[in-house]
Every structure is written in C-alpha cells, then in structure tokens.
Amino acid sequence: MSNGFVIEDSEDIPKYSLEKVLGKVIHGNSLSVMKKLPKESVDLVFLDPPYFLQLPKKDLRRWNSKTIVNGVDDEWDKFKSFEEYDSFIKETLLLARDIMKPAATLWVISTYHSIFRIGKMMQDLGFWILNDVHWIKTNPMPNWLGVRFTNSTETLIWAAKDKSSRKYTFNKEWAKKLGIGKVAANVWEFPICTGKERLKDDDRRCKLHSTQKPAELLKRIILTTSNEGDIILDPMAGTGTAGYVARSLNRRFIMIEINPKYIDGMKKRFDRG
Amino acid sequence: MSNGFVIEDSEDIPKYSLEKVLGKVIHGNSLSVMKKLPKESVDLVFLDPPYFLQLPKKDLRRWNSKTIVNGVDDEWDKFKSFEEYDSFIKETLLLARDIMKPAATLWVISTYHSIFRIGKMMQDLGFWILNDVHWIKTNPMPNWLGVRFTNSTETLIWAAKDKSSRKYTFNKEWAKKLGIGKVAANVWEFPICTGKERLKDDDRRCKLHSTQKPAELLKRIILTTSNEGDIILDPMAGTGTAGYVARSLNRRFIMIEINPKYIDGMKKRFDRG
DNA sequence: AAGAGTTCTGAATCGCTGT
DNA sequence: GACAGCGATTCAGAACTCT
Numbered sequence: 001m002s003n004g005f006v007i008e009d010s011e012d013i014p015k016y017s018l019e020k021v022l023g024k025v026i027h028g029n030s031l032s033v034m035k036k037l038p039k040e041s042v043d044l045v046f047l048d049p050p051y052f053l054q055l056p057k058k059d060l061r062r063w064n065s066k067t068i069v070n071g072v073d074d075e076w077d078k079f080k081s082f083e084e085y086d087s088f089i090k091e092t093l094l095l096a097r098d099i100m101k102p103a104a105t106l107w108v109i110s111t112y113h114s115i116f117r118i119g120k121m122m123q124d125l126g127f128w129i130l131n132d133v134h135w136i137k138t139n140p141m142p143n144w145l146g147v148r149f150t151n152s153t154e155t156l157i158w159a160a161k162d163k164s165s166r167k168y169t170f171n172k173e174w175a176k177k178l179g180i181g182k183v184a185a186n187v188w189e190f191p192i193c194t195g196k197e198r199l200k201d202d203d204r205r206c207k208l209h210s211t212q213k214p215a216e217l218l219k220r221i222i223l224t225t226s227n228e229g230d231i232i233l234d235p236m237a238g239t240g241t242a243g244y245v246a247r248s249l250n251r252r253f254i255m256i257e258i259n260p261k262y263i264d265g266m267k268k269r270f271d272r273g
Numbered sequence: 274m275s276n277g278f279v280i281e282d283s284e285d286i287p288k289y290s291l292e293k294v295l296g297k298v299i300h301g302n303s304l305s306v307m308k309k310l311p312k313e314s315v316d317l318v319f320l321d322p323p324y325f326l327q328l329p330k331k332d333l334r335r336w337n338s339k340t341i342v343n344g345v346d347d348e349w350d351k352f353k354s355f356e357e358y359d360s361f362i363k364e365t366l367l368l369a370r371d372i373m374k375p376a377a378t379l380w381v382i383s384t385y386h387s388i389f390r391i392g393k394m395m396q397d398l399g400f401w402i403l404n405d406v407h408w409i410k411t412n413p414m415p416n417w418l419g420v421r422f423t424n425s426t427e428t429l430i431w432a433a434k435d436k437s438s439r440k441y442t443f444n445k446e447w448a449k450k451l452g453i454g455k456v457a458a459n460v461w462e463f464p465i466c467t468g469k470e471r472l473k474d475d476d477r478r479c480k481l482h483s484t485q486k487p488a489e490l491l492k493r494i495i496l497t498t499s500n501e502g503d504i505i506l507d508p509m510a511g512t513g514t515a516g517y518v519a520r521s522l523n524r525r526f527i528m529i530e531i532n533p534k535y536i537d538g539m540k541k542r543f544d545r546g
Numbered sequence: 547a548a549g550a551g552t553t554c555t556g557a558a559t560c561g562c563t564g565t
Numbered sequence: 566g567a568c569a570g571c572g573a574t575t576c577a578g579a580a581c582t583c584t
Contacts, residue, residue, distance in 0.1 A: 054559045063574060065554065072557050082396065112405035112430070113559060117396065119389025123355065131422045132385035134407050136453075136460055137556090142575035145560045146445035149404045149431075149459040149497075150452070150575085154557080157385070158422075172419040179423070186422040187409055192556060195579050211557045224422075402559080436559085455576060 005270060006263055009033050022231065025243065025255040027263055030235045033256045034095035042254065043169070043230035045096050045106040046221060046242045048213060050077040052085045052114045063144075072210045076259070085114065090121055092235065097127070099233060103167045105130065107221055108157045109213075115155045127159040130168075135217060136189040158225065169230070174223040190216045199239050199265045208265045209239045218245040226251055240266035278543065279536055282306050295504065298516065298528040300536055303508045306529045307368040315527065316442070316503035318369045318379040319494060319515045321486060325358045325387040358387065363394055365508065370400070372506060376440045378403065380494055381430045382486070388428045400432040403441075408490060409462040431498065442503070447496040463489045472512050472538045481538045482512045491518035499524055513539035 007021065009028025016026070016036050026033050053072050060069040079085040096106060106127070108118055123129065133156040140152030160168050175184035193214040201208045218241050226232060228250045234242035237255035239262055246253040247270075257263055280294065282301025289299070289309050299306050369379060379400070381391055396402065406429040413425030433441050448457035466487040474481045491514050499505060501523045507515035510528035512535055519526040520543075530536055 051557055052559090053557060055557090056559075058568080060558075060560085061572095062554090063572075067554070069555075069558075077557085111557065111559095112392070112402055113557085115405075116389045116392025116402075116430075119385070120393040123390065129385055129389075131424065132388075132426070132428070133422060134409075134426055134460075136407075136458075139556075139577040139579095140456065140458070141556045141558065142456060142577085143558080143560065144575050145573080146448075146457070146575080147443055147560050148558095149406060149448055150456050151404065151558070152453070152456060152458040153405070153407055153460060155405070155428075157389075170420055175422055180425070183413065183415075183423050183425060184417070185409075185413065185425040187407075187426060191578075194556070194577095198556095207556090439561090457575095 005267060018231075021254045022252050023243075023247075025237060025240065025257055025263060025266060027258070027260065028256065029258055030256050031091055031095060034092075034099060034235055037099050037233075037254070039098050040101050041231065042099050042233040043101055043104050044222070044226045044232045045100060045104065046218070046232060046234045047092065047096065047106060047108045048211075048234070048236055048238065048242075049089060049092065049108070049110065049114075049118070050074075050079070050085075051110045051211075052079055052082075053077055053111075054113065069141075070206070070210065074210055082117065086117060086121060089114075089118055090125065093122060093125055093127070096233070096235060097125075097161055100161055102161065103165060103169070105158060105160050105165075105168045105225055107225070108159075109135075109154055109217075111151065111154050115157070119157050122157065122159055126162050128161070128163040128165060129157055129159045131158045131186045132156065133158060133186045133188060136187060138189060138191045139194070140192070156221075169225050169227055171224050171227075174220075178220050178224065188217075188220055190214065199269060201261070201265075209262060212239045213241045215241055215245050218242050219249070222246060222249050222251060237266070238262055240269060244269060278540060291504075294527045295525050296516075296520070298510060298513065298530055298536060298539060300530065300533065302531055303529050304364055304368060307365075307372060307508055310372050310506075310527070312371050313374050314504065315372050315506040316374055316377050317495070317499045317505045318373060318377065319491070319505060319507045320365065320369065320379060320381045321484075321507070321509055321511060321515075322362060322365065322381070322383065322387075322391070323358075323509075324383050324484075325390075326384075355390070359390060359394060362387075362391055363398065366395060366398055366400070369506070369508060370398075370434055373434055375434065376438060376442070378431060378433050378438075378441045378498055380498070381432075382408075382427055382490075384424065384427050388430070392430050395430065395432055399435050401434070401436040401438060402430060402432045404431045404459045405429065406431060406459045406461060409460060410465050411462060412464045412467070414465075429494075442498050442500055444497050444500075447493075451493050451497065461490075461493055463487065472542060474534070474538075482535060485512045486514045488514055488518050491515050492522070495519060495522050495524060510539070511535055513542060517542060 007026045135154045143150040179185040199208040232253045234255045237257040243253040243255045280299045408427045452458040472481040505519045505526045507528045510530040516526040516528045
C-alpha cells in the first residue's frame with residue numbers, strides 16, 4: 001500500500017497530473033505544491049491551517065500531578081504578526097480556489113484565535129459562505145483558573161468559490177442524520193481525538209501530532225458535502241485523517257504535508273488499513 | 274416609570290452626564306450619542322448591530338445596471354458595500370471602547386454573515402478576544418431548502434479593551450451553572466424569543482422587531498460578566514432587552530435607539546414591569 | 547479475567563509577585 | 566517591558582494499576 005504512497009516534491013517537477021497524485025501524499029510545501037496541481041480538478045477542499053494560538057512561552061504545570069500540559073508549541077504555528085498570518089492564509093485560499101472545480105466547496109477549521117480573520121478574508125476574496133458549523137467537544141480541556149468560559153468548540157466555515165456557485169454537493173439526508181433531532185443543524189457534537197485513534201510517536205509515549213483531527217469530523221464533512229468518487233484535497237494533511245476517511249468512504253484524495261514525521265505516521269496508519 | 278425614561282437627543286446637547294442618562298433610553302443616532310457620553314464610564318457593553326444578512330436585491334440590480342453602464346467590476350461594488358458595513362462597525366467599536374472603563378468588557382452578537390468581519394476588525398483594533406460563545410437555538414427557523422445546514426446558531430464575541438486588560442468580571446459559578454455538565458462551556462442552549470415575551474406591534478398581529486433578543490440571552494451575559502450595580506451600555510437597543518434584564522438583575526443601564534417605534538415598545542415593556 | 551480505584555491528558559491566547 | 570518562580574484548583578474519558 002505505502003509503495004509509491006509518498007511523492008517527494010522537488011523543483012524539478014513543474015506540474016502534477018491528476019493521475020499521478022490521486023491517492024497519494026505529496027511531501028512538500030503546501031503553497032509550492034498547490035501551484036503545480038491542475039486547475040479546476042478537485043470537488044472538495046479540507047483546510048486545517050495553523051490556528052495562530054499565540055500561547056505564552058511558559059509551561060503550564062498541573063497542580064496535582066506535577067506533569068506539564070503539552071500545549072501547541074510547534075514551529076508550524078509560529079507567526080510574527082497578524083499580517084504574516086493573514087498573507088499566508090490568503091495565498092493558501094487563492095491557490096485552493098484555482099484547484100477547485102466550479103461547483104466545488106471548501107471547508108476551513110479553526111478557533112476564535114483566527115477563525116474570524118479567515119472568514120473575513122474569505123468574504124473579501126469573494127468566497128461565498130454557505131454555513132458556519134460548530135463542533136462541540138464533549139471532553140474539552142477545562143479552564144482551571146476560571147477566568148474565561150471553557151473553550152469547548154471549534155468553528156468550521158463551509159464555502160463555495162463565489163456567490164454564483166450552484167449545484168454544489170449537499171447530502172441533506174446525511175446532514176439531518178448527523179444534526180440535532182430531525183434538524184440538519186449546523187452543530188455537531190462529539191469528542192476530541194483520544195485513545196487508540198490518537199497516533200503516538202515512535203516511543204509510543206507522546207502524541208505524534210498536537211492537533212490530530214478525529215475521524216468523526218472528517219466523516220461528517222465528507223458524507224454531507226461530497227459524493228462517492230469525488231476528489232478531496234487536503235493541503236495541510238498532518239496525520240492524514242482526511243485522506244484516511246476519504247478512502248474508507250470511497251472517495252479519492254490528494255494530500256500535501258511538509259513534515260516527514262507526520263508522513264511516517266500517515267503511512268503506518270494507511271498500512272494498518 | 275416612563276416619565277423621563279426617554280431622552281430626545283439633539284444637536285443642542287453637547288455632552289451627557291452619567292446621572293442624566295442612567296436608566297434611560299436616548300432617542301438618537303447611536304454614533305452621535307456615543308460621542309457625547311463620558312469616557313471610561315461603563316462596565317459592560319452589549320452590541321447587537323445589523324447583521325448585514327444579504328446584499329439587497331434592489332441594490333444588486335442597481336449595481337448590475339451600473340456595471341453595464343459604467344463597466345465597473347462586480348467585485349468592486351461588492352467590496353464597497355462590505356467596506357461601508359465595516360466602517361460603520363469600526364466606528365461603533367472605537368466609540369464604545371472610549372466609553373468603557375479599563376476593566377470593562379464588550380459583547381457583540383451576529384451570525385456568519387458578518388461575525389467574521391466583526392471579529393477580525395476587533396482584533397485589528399486591539400480588542401482582546403476572551404471567548405467566542407455560541408448560542409444554540411433549540412427551535413431554529415425552519416428555512417429549510419435542503420441546500421445548506423439549518424442555521425441554528427448565533428455567535429457572540431466577548432472581549433476586553435486590550436491584551437493587558439485584567440480584573441475584568443467573570444462569575445465562574447454562574448458560567449458553570451449555565452454551561453454543559455460541570456463545564457463552564459462557551460456554549461449556551463435555549464430557544465429563540467417567542468410567545469408572550471415577543472413584543473407585538475400596535476395591532477397585536479405582527480412582531481414588533483424582527484430580531485428581538487430573548488431575555489435569557491441577556492440574563493446569561495449579565496450574570497456571567499457583570500456585578501450588581503454595574504453600568505451596562507446598549508448602543509443599539511432595539512426593543513430594550515438588555516436594559517430590561519439589567520434592571521431586573523439590579524444593574525444600571527444606558528440605552529440608545531433611533532427608531533421611535535421600538536422606543537414605544539420599550540416604554541410599554543418597562544411600564545409593565 | 548473482571549472490576550474498582552488511580553493517573554494522565556487534551557488546539558489554552560488562564561493567575562500573581564518580584565527582579 | 567521580559568522572565569522566573571510560586572501557587573491556586575478543572576472535567577471527561579481513556580489508560581493504567583491493583584486486587
């Protein structure tokens with residue numbers, strides 16, 4: 001399975017043909033690779049960018065167990081300013097839009113740290129927001145000091161390429177099934193990714209990726225807004241949940257990821273089946 | 274009660290003293306009136322702006338014909354209308370911030386149509402977002418065409434004046450009580466405003482205000498983020514839910530509203546007790 | 547093997563004082 | 566300003582330990 005699963009990007013490769021990248025993860029910079037993908041070729045984009053959490057540099061020590069909270073301290077979430085973050089997001093959105101078929105739609109996920117910036121930029125770029133969808137976590141990290149509400153949600157924006165987009169895919173029966181009562185509500189409730197689903201690093205002690213998305217999230221996205229055989233692009237694939245779930249639901253996929261550690265984890269995950 | 278409840282704003286009034294406006298609604302333009310209120314005088318602001326739900330069809334036609342006549346790009350017109358909305362919101366936010374005490378906080382409510390724009394502008398202006406809070410409507414409008422998820426949420430942003438703000442009010446016991454399980458979650462679930470609570474217009478047939486906020490929403494805002502005796506400003510008061518609930522919870526208030534029809538409804542509501 | 551009790555952790559813009 | 570050090574106090578769910 002993992003034979004030829006990874007494509008090494010390089011400057012020598014000027015363009016990617018669709019056949020070459022389907023069902024693969026391209027190891028390379030998201031922006032560089034997207035420039036080489038064929039225009040108007042994918043049906044759905046799932047964008048899981050850095051959230052720009054702006055966490056303080058000090059550790060968060062637990063009071064009762066002497067352990068430390070492994071927060072997000074990854075290189076990929078470091079930006080110098082809102083400006084730098086904004087231009088990175090804008091470029092990503094523009095490149096993604098080029099690759100989308102006319103009726104394709106795009107999902108973005110983030111928290112209040114950056115979702116508002118992303119949403120406004122999408123509107124300003126001409127994307128047409130179809131919904132905001134709220135993922136309510138049943139097991140969020142509590143707010144110890146009690147100085148804020150416990151942040152127990154993440155926000156998804158689902159958007160079409162522009163206002164005139166029609167005939168995009170929306171499977172209302174699935175939306176109703178996953179919503180609240182009989183309503184296809186823009187609210188989803190399920191736990192964060194833990195337990196066996198959570199990929200561990202080599203010594204099996206620590207989480208491989210600080211923000212692995214649960215399969216349940218991608219399952220809902222894919223079932224409600226794509227059809228069998230559709231092509232799903234995940235330009236910042238991380239541990240590859242989107243491709244993994246896409247495969248299990250008979251969708252095709254293209255993933256891009258720059259970190260070899262995550263690609264290793266992805267490979268093992270795909271091999272396990 | 275309604276004796277002296279309404280203050281008529283006019284150009285002859287250069288400034289408002291706090292004593293004069295406490296427990297009153299000022300009939301006038303929100304921006305003009307805010308400029309005359311004393312600086313650093315209120316503890317909490319509740320901002321319920323127009324949501325900018327859609328580009329009106331009339332205007333669209335006008336813009337389209339303009340496009341044909343003047344050869345103006347569609348995108349430009351669209352951007353311009355967003356710009357108008359944005360500058361209105363920005364001016365409102367800046368004026369509100371002047372009126373806020375150093376430890377005061379501000380709430381804004383909207384839907385995906387404009388909440389992303391508002392949130393990004395707040396960050397760019399230096400407001401420090403403390404939480405996004407999601408109101409999940411247990412009885413959303415069934416505007417179900419089967420082409421989108423049913424929009425059954427509204428988003429609130431709770432923010433301090435800037436990053437260094439400390440000692441703002443957060444009553445965690447109330448937050449826990451109103452949250453999910455034992456968690457003071459940033460998710461609130463209750464129905465939209467209907468039945469007896471919903472104000473009707475004079476012939477008692479039609480709702481007075483298209484987006485009257487339920488008392489439950491203001492109750493939660495006020496209980497979690499203000500103390501008894503605090504001063505609450507509602508610059509776009511509509512039917513006056515904020516002031517009405519503030520009074521019942523022993524908070525003081527200042528309201529501003531431009532539409533005399535709403536002020537009439539407000540008066541009756543306050544007189545009823 | 548099964549059950550009971552304990553430990554650990556999760557996209558976190560979390561407190562304060564003193565140097 | 567930054568940074569180090571101290572200290573007060575969250576919950577759901579899975580993993581782990583012990584009987």
